[in-house]
Amino acid sequence: MRTGARNRGWRAATGVAVLAAVGGGALSGPAAAVEETPPGQVEFPVHCLPPQEAGAPPADGPTTARISVDDPAPRVGDTVTVTYRVARTPAVNPLTSALPADVLTPAGRVVLGGAQSGEVTVVGPTRNEPVPAGAPLPEVTMTGTFTVTAPGAITLAPGGYTLHTGHLLDLDTVCEVTGAPVSERLTASPLPTANLRRVLLTTAYGAPGARVRVTAAGFAPGAGVTVAGRAGAAETADRAAGTADARGEFTVELPVTDRATTALVAYEGPAWSARRGSGPAPYAVVEPAAPAPRTQQVRATVEPGTLAMTQAGDAVTLGAVSYGDGGAAPGRIGTVTVKDARGGPAGWSLTGRVTDFAGPGGLRLPGGSLSWTPSCTAAPGSPSPCTPGSAGPVGPDGAVLAGTPDAPVTGGTFTVDATVELRLPAYTPPGAYTAVLTLTLS
Known part of the structure; x- marks a missing residue:
């Protein structure tokens, strides 16, 4: 644990499973207007192999299909539902007799490209109108899900599909696809x-x-770092520059000579900013007492205290989620109490970041699946107001839990809480999934 910060780990115990593709099939709909093509609809050649038991030749021809998603602009860690609709296929009823209603079950693949590669398994329900002997098989709709793992543009293209009929015999007609065009795009x-x-x-x-030892931490290794005095929003003459070491730290013995200095900051780049800097850390230049002749001066000094936090408990247990249903596993972090007794103009920020969740058999769930809704309350008499961070994902890069702004007078005691939930896809393997949540106060 470093000075000014305290880390807390947690454990999430759940009974869950990996993503499962769930069907949502449909029968042939009303015919589109002449010359009208639905957005994203593509046509591509397929080679359909009928079941050997049917004794029929392969069927070659075009497939007309369309892929759509429920969220065209997800964030990394989100789960996206994919719908693969085959409106026309060269595959035919493999039986020499009519195929009755509700015996056709589709399954297929959607190919991902661009920023994320792989395949999405999609399935549909057992549903169809009767099909005469030798007639083309009807329209089918299949759905599935995948988790976004990388930012950027992701393409979705139709892959092969299988049409299973379960009347008299269990028969599979397998349709192979080569080089189908992109049907849908999303940007993560x-x-x-x-x-x-x-x-x-x-x-x-x-x-x-007087010299004060200043340590600037949390910077990029090798970055140029400036440590400078501040008087309100302006910099004073007190200044030192150097390079962050392999741990991202720069330490300097800075002589503070400018009597206007009321705080010290550290930053990368040509000037301090909230995005690339840290501080201000309060610092007071104390003039030595100069008693007048034949008199005595009595001086009382109020020494600044520290910025510190405590937390109730050292683990968080999330609620269980049923296998096959998925959903949100809820919980609450241990209550954090922040005490700011430094004086001066500096506020503070409490941030957190979470690792990926490790599960049974080496399975992992992304840390971005964990979201929180922070809250913060200032104790009566506290000079500073407390602002909670935004509700949303925590993830490995971190998010703000709470903080107070810079002001002429700051300080107080603050109670910080957050409800959390872990989004778990349906059919995640049962077992315990654990991650470490780190809270940093600065």
């Missing part, structure tokens, strides 16, 4: 990131010219 956005940089001082006050 990355998870938001939090600024984890911080600046630490060995003392919060000193006489003019």
